[in-house]
Amino acid sequence: MKSLKNVIWLLVPVLLCSYSLSAQHKKDKKNKEAAAVDTVKKAPVKAGITDKIKGSAKSEGLFTLYLDTAKGTMQLYIKKEQLGQEFIYQSFSMGGPTSLFLNQNMIRTTWVFKIKKTYDKLEFLQANTSFWYDPANAVSKAADVDVAESVFYSDKIVAEDANGYLVAVDGLFLSEKLDQVKPVLPPSLPPGAIFNLGNLNTSKSKYGKVRSYPNNTDVVVDLAYDNPAPLNGGGKDITDARYTRVRMQHSFLEMPKNDFRPRYDDPRVGYFSQEVDNLTTVKVADYKDVINRWNLVKKDPSAAISEPVEPIVWWVENTTPVEYRQTIVEAGEKWNEAFEKAGFKNAVVMKIMPDTATWDPADIRYNVIRWVSSAYPQYGAIGPSFVNPRTGQILGADITVEWRSGSSTPVFDDLFNSVPATEAPEKHPLALKGNASYCTMANELKAQLAAGMSMAEMMGAGSSEIKEMHKQFLYYLILHEMGHTMGLNHNMKASTMLSPAEVNNKELTHKIGLQGSVMDYPAINVANDRSKQGDYYTTKVGPYDVWAIQFGYTPFAPSNEKAGLDKILSRSTDPQLAFGNDADDMRSPGNGIDPRVMINDMSSDMITYSKDRFILVNTMMGKLKEKYSKQGQSFAELRSRYGILVNQRFGMAAGVSRYIGGVYVDRSFVGQNSPNKPFTAVPKEKQKKAMEVLSTYVFAPNAFAADSYLFPYMQMQRRGFNFFGNPEDYKPQSTALMVQQTVLSQFFHPTTLSRINNSGLYGNTYSVAEVFNDLTAAIFNADLKTSVNLYRENLQAEYVRALTNVVNSAPGAGYDNASKAAAYNSLKKIKTSLGTAASPDEQTKAHRAYINFMIEKALAVK
Numbered sequence: 001m002k003s004l005k006n007v008i009w010l011l012v013p014v015l016l017c018s019y020s021l022s023a024q025h026k027k028d029k030k031n032k033e034a035a036a037v038d039t040v041k042k043a044p045v046k047a048g049i050t051d052k053i054k055g056s057a058k059s060e061g062l063f064t065l066y067l068d069t070a071k072g073t074m075q076l077y078i079k080k081e082q083l084g085q086e087f088i089y090q091s092f093s094m095g096g097p098t099s100l101f102l103n104q105n106m107i108r109t110t111w112v113f114k115i116k117k118t119y120d121k122l123e124f125l126q127a128n129t130s131f132w133y134d135p136a137n138a139v140s141k142a143a144d145v146d147v148a149e150s151v152f153y154s155d156k157i158v159a160e161d162a163n164g165y166l167v168a169v170d171g172l173f174l175s176e177k178l179d180q181v182k183p184v185l186p187p188s189l190p191p192g193a194i195f196n197l198g199n200l201n202t203s204k205s206k207y208g209k210v211r212s213y214p215n216n217t218d219v220v221v222d223l224a225y226d227n228p229a230p231l232n233g234g235g236k237d238i239t240d241a242r243y244t245r246v247r248m249q250h251s252f253l254e255m256p257k258n259d260f261r262p263r264y265d266d267p268r269v270g271y272f273s274q275e276v277d278n279l280t281t282v283k284v285a286d287y288k289d290v291i292n293r294w295n296l297v298k299k300d301p302s303a304a305i306s307e308p309v310e311p312i313v314w315w316v317e318n319t320t321p322v323e324y325r326q327t328i329v330e331a332g333e334k335w336n337e338a339f340e341k342a343g344f345k346n347a348v349v350m351k352i353m354p355d356t357a358t359w360d361p362a363d364i365r366y367n368v369i370r371w372v373s374s375a376y377p378q379y380g381a382i383g384p385s386f387v388n389p390r391t392g393q394i395l396g397a398d399i400t401v402e403w404r405s406g407s408s409t410p411v412f413d414d415l416f417n418s419v420p421a422t423e424a425p426e427k428h429p430l431a432l433k434g435n436a437s438y439c440t441m442a443n444e445l446k447a448q449l450a451a452g453m454s455m456a457e458m459m460g461a462g463s464s465e466i467k468e469m470h471k472q473f474l475y476y477l478i479l480h481e482m483g484h485t486m487g488l489n490h491n492m493k494a495s496t497m498l499s500p501a502e503v504n505n506k507e508l509t510h511k512i513g514l515q516g517s518v519m520d521y522p523a524i525n526v527a528n529d530r531s532k533q534g535d536y537y538t539t540k541v542g543p544y545d546v547w548a549i550q551f552g553y554t555p556f557a558p559s560n561e562k563a564g565l566d567k568i569l570s571r572s573t574d575p576q577l578a579f580g581n582d583a584d585d586m587r588s589p590g591n592g593i594d595p596r597v598m599i600n601d602m603s604s605d606m607i608t609y610s611k612d613r614f615i616l617v618n619t620m621m622g623k624l625k626e627k628y629s630k631q632g633q634s635f636a637e638l639r640s641r642y643g644i645l646v647n648q649r650f651g652m653a654a655g656v657s658r659y660i661g662g663v664y665v666d667r668s669f670v671g672q673n674s675p676n677k678p679f680t681a682v683p684k685e686k687q688k689k690a691m692e693v694l695s696t697y698v699f700a701p702n703a704f705a706a707d708s709y710l711f712p713y714m715q716m717q718r719r720g721f722n723f724f725g726n727p728e729d730y731k732p733q734s735t736a737l738m739v740q741q742t743v744l745s746q747f748f749h750p751t752t753l754s755r756i757n758n759s760g761l762y763g764n765t766y767s768v769a770e771v772f773n774d775l776t777a778a779i780f781n782a783d784l785k786t787s788v789n790l791y792r793e794n795l796q797a798e799y800v801r802a803l804t805n806v807v808n809s810a811p812g813a814g815y816d817n818a819s820k821a822a823a824y825n826s827l828k829k830i831k832t833s834l835g836t837a838a839s840p841d842e843q844t845k846a847h848r849a850y851i852n853f854m855i856e857k858a859l860a861v862k
Contacts, residue, residue, distance in 0.1 A: 049077070049159040049166050061212025062087075062254050065219070066166075072206055074173060074219075078115055078122065079164040086114050086127060088253040088395070090386045091179040094220060094362065096246035098237055099195050100183055104372050105362070105398050107384040109179050112255075113152070122167050124153040129389040130277060132288040137280035152177050173219050174205045178250050181223060195234040197244055198227025208247065209360075216364055217252045251364055253395060255388065259297075261558070262290035262391045266565075268572040268667050269548050270489045270519070270581045274392050290392035292385065292487040293552045296344055301555070307345050314482075315353045317361050317370040320401075325352055327471055328369060331478035331539075335486065338541045338549035347553075348482075367485070369399040369478070385485045397485035401477070444521045444599060445480075449473045450644045452524035452536055455616060458623040459530050469536045476537040479518040483545065487552055492597045493580035494520040494544055500603045500612070504534030514538035516576050517545050521599035523609075523651065528616045543576040572667070573674045584665065586658040589742075590749035594665040595658035595682065600651035607659060607690050610652035614697040617645050617652075621706040625713060636717035639730070642710060649739050653698050657743045659690040660771060661756040661764075681764035688766070688774070695778035698743055701792055704736045737794045747775065748802040750814030757818045769822040775799065776826050784837045793847045800851055803827050804858035824859075831855045 053075065056066035064077040091109050096102030112127040128147045133140035159166045176182065182197045204224035211218040223246045230241035238244065264287075265273040271291035278288045298306035316328050329350040339347035353361070353368070361368045364386075385397035452469055461469075494517035502508055504527050514535050515522055527533040541549075547568070556564040571577060580597030587599050595606070603609045624645070628638040662682040668674040697703055714730030716723060746752055756768050779799050783792055806823035809815045834852060839845040 049161050052159045052166055057210075059210045059212040059217075061214055061217050063212060063217045063252055065210050065212055065217065067207060067210055074169050074207060074210075075158060075166050076169045076172075077164055077166050082164075083116055084114060086112050086255045086390075088255060088388060089113050089126075089178060090251045090253060090364070090395075092249040092251070092362075093181075094247040094249050096181075097195055097197070097234060097244065099234065100197070102181070102246055103400070105370065105400050106382070107386050107398070110386050110389060112389055117157075117165070118154075121154050121156050122165060123151050124172070126150040126152055130275065132276045132278050132280075134278070134280040139280045143279075170202075173207070173221050173250060174202050174223070176200060176223075179248065181246055181248060182225070192231030195232045195238065195241070196227055196230060197225040197246070198230070198242075199225065201226045209362075211360070211363065213365065215254045218362075218364065219250045220247065220362075221250070222247050249362065253364075255390070256295070256393060256395070258295060260295045260388075260391055260393045261561075262393075263293065263552065263565075265289040265291050266551070266569055268569055268579065268669070269551050270491055270579055271487045271548070271552060272484075272489050274387070274389050291552055292387045292392045292394050294394045294486070296339075296347060296553055296555075298343065298555060305340060305343055305345050308347055311347055311349045312486075313349045313351065313367060314399075315351050315361070315366055315368050317368050318353045318355050318357070319371045320369065321371065324474060327474050328478050331475045332369075332482055334475075334479060334540055335482060335549075338546045339553065341546050342550045342553040343555060344553065364396045367397050369401070371401050373402070382481065382484075385487070392487075394485070394487060399478070399481045399485065401481075445473060445477055447644070447647055448522070448524035448600065451648050452526050454628075454641050454644055455526050455620050456530075458620050458627050461530070472535060472537040472539050475539040476518060479539075479541065483517075483519050483541075486549065488519050488545070488548055490521070490581045490585075491517040491519040491544060491579050492521065492582070492585040492599055493578040493594070494518075494542060495522045495602050496578060496596045496604045496606075497542070497576055498603060500605050500609050503603050503609075504532050506534050509535045509538065510540075512576070513540050513542040515602075516542045516578055517548075518542060519545070523600045523602040523613070525602055526613075526616065528612055528619075543574075544579060547571060547574075547577050569669075570672060573672055579667075580665065586662075587654070589745040590751040592658075593663040593679075593755060595655070595662035596664065598655050598658055601655045606655050607686065607693055610656045611693050611697070613648060613652050614693070617648050618697075618706040620645060621710070625710055629713065634717040635713050635715040638710070639714045639716060642707075642714065646735055646739070649697070650742060653694065653739050654742050654746070656690045656693050657746045660687045660747065660766070661752050661759070662687075663755065663759055663764075679759075679762065681759040681762065684764070684766045691771075691774050691778070694743055695774075698740055699778045699795060701782050701789055704732070704791055707732065733790050733794055736791045737798070740791075740795050741798060744798060744802055747771070748806065750809075750816075750819070753806070753819040754814065754816050757816055767822070768819050769825060772803070772822050772826040773829075776830060780830060780833060784833060786838070787841050787844045788847050793843075796847070796851060797854070800827070800830065800854050800858075803830075804854065807858055808861050827855050827858060831859075 053066045055070055056068045056075070059065040059067070063082075066075040066077070068074070089109075089111055090107070093102040093104070093106040093108060095104050112129055114125055114127060116123050116125065128144065128150075131144070131147070133143040153169075153172045155167050155169075155171060157165045158168055172178065182200070185194060185196075201224045204226075206222050206224075208220035208222055209218070210220070225244045225246065227242055227244070233241045265271060271293070273289045273291045276288040276290065278286050294312050295310070296308045296312075297310070299309055300306040314332055316325050320328065329352065332348055332350040335348045336346060339345075359366060361370060382400050385394045387394050449470070453466055456465060456469065495515045497512075497516040498505075498508070498514065503514060503525055514525060515538050518538060518541055522537070525534060525536050551565065551568050554564065554568070572579070578596070580594060584592050584594060584597040585599060586592035586595060586597060592598075598606070601609070621642075624641060625638060628641045629635065630637065659682050664676065664680045664682060666674055666676040666678050666680070668676075711730055711732050714732075716728055718728075753768055756764060756766070756771065760767060776799075779792075779795055783789075788796070803823040803826050806815050807820055807827065809820070831852060834848050837848060839848055
């Protein structure tokens, strides 16, 4: 009993302690619950979308935009159903430094993107469209496993409702996240070589126009750049190099939902394309590249020729000079001839924008041909389009033509002040290679037009003839740029369709055209005999254009598409359908191999054609002063006209020089029974004929004799201090040397010399040693017994210097052993011949002593 009592007494404190702890626990729990309720009561209520868009202007469409009218900030509303869907991004420059290719309405970058929600953020991801996987191949299960994601923007969700999310987008649009506007300059460029924007200043950047429609949303922004210490002040278009604004348009487009079937590219015809690699094939060259083309669908699929459900509609903007509008309409409608052969009637519809129009020409839903005036235009005219990268479907296009104030023609500069005709666009450090955005055709066309006008006027052409020449020029310009918007890239081989005798046969050229395609950069066709003058430019689509449109646009049922396309492509061996684009052309020394793929040429016999043009230019030189020294004016026009004619020599010399060491290319497929091999060396007799023309009209002592009387009159017109610090007298030796060096730079390019040697293994019989022998004779023989004039002194020195560079070139310079041996032998021969040469005056003695010194020094190098 006592023990039980003791136990009870021992349990009392334990029970009391337990009760106390339990009571304390209940009290603590009650306090925590009360605190939690209090916290909930005090927590701020999360704002809804309505609160976040107060004071904002709403633009509703594909995406809904809210622009704060007080702060100038922007928010974007994304529907939940839009998450994971693909959209297309397209950028345009709407105005900026022209030296950076930021001209108005320049189509820039295109890609696919999608938006996805990750935790409390929205991520914007760029899609990779470079690969294709056959769904029937098991490898397709590993599609895109090694393709790195690209998240170009991410931000927290500002607010949401049942249907979507609101996100701030100033960091997206007022930045370079969508399109890198400030170019990355090559490290080889010295500081200040090109105008530099400086750094983006977001605080000074702002929104311009905001437009949103059911299928696209456009945001125009003014991006401000600061450069406190510019090394390059830019041109007159730069108000202050320290502070520059660039206007950009960012467009989000709905991914088209239609039955458009991609059409695969073929190397025998020239379309712009979307390159797609097939990662589930073991075949060689089994690409899935798709061509760029419009979605044309017949209203009546059973009809051989039917109007399309939606034609390609073009508006001639009301900025276009009134006197040119009808000509542009007529030129554009000429493309219907090609589309009829593909089964479509009235595929191209041309309209003139009325002055009362309320729509904005910058609206991407309208295809517009516009006229702009820039201080320093970089292109003259461009005709790009933008596409769906997944399929190649063209979604829209614009053509912009530059009008330079003070010029009588709508393109580029005053009479002639552009890049030399043989200077390839890729020479510009910021040029976009392989992109129609950098089509320099208008520059070349303008230079040719100026030459044609000058020569025709000096041969007595009246105002009506000059007006017709200009009309043909404008026709060709529009036809060419519109061809780009149809998906076609350049065809620099098209001007070889007719013989020199045929190019002035109007009965023929009005039937099939002056050349195979309007996608070439042709020389203006001016006849030496005005009584035989034909068309100056072709004014209709050529046989190649018709054929190319057939390939790209003829509709086929899926079951017979391959057979139908093969039938069209089997005609590629037809000489009228000859094709070669910028990748093949030879305008830059060392580039390309087929001399027929060249700019500023004409006819199937360019060597004969160029000889006639050299003769015409030399004849016109004698008439130049009389025609263009005008009463009461300075000599500025005379000087400009002289430069125009010199440029004709430049183009002819470049074109002829490419035949030496050239290789004809045939891209027909096995089984087409082409009479030509894929590679055929230019016959030796043709190469020798080209050398003879160059010897006579470029290298001979009297090659520039017709110009001499003009030099005392080559005076610029003074404008303020425009030649301050530089002597204003004309430098004729530099002009002649420029023409000569364009030939030498081609001959002495390591690629050219190597090709001459390599082609000797499959047909070429004109070796480098023989080429150098003929060059040496052309450059030295004529004045071995006489004085050497200034032109020849420069030429001989440059020739010896070029030979020396080959002989003493480093192993990695690209010159092969056979070329080095030929150059070494030529130097020794020149030294021997100079040993017996007569030097009747002190300058000739000095020159020959210097040449000997150069050769001895070259041969002494170990």
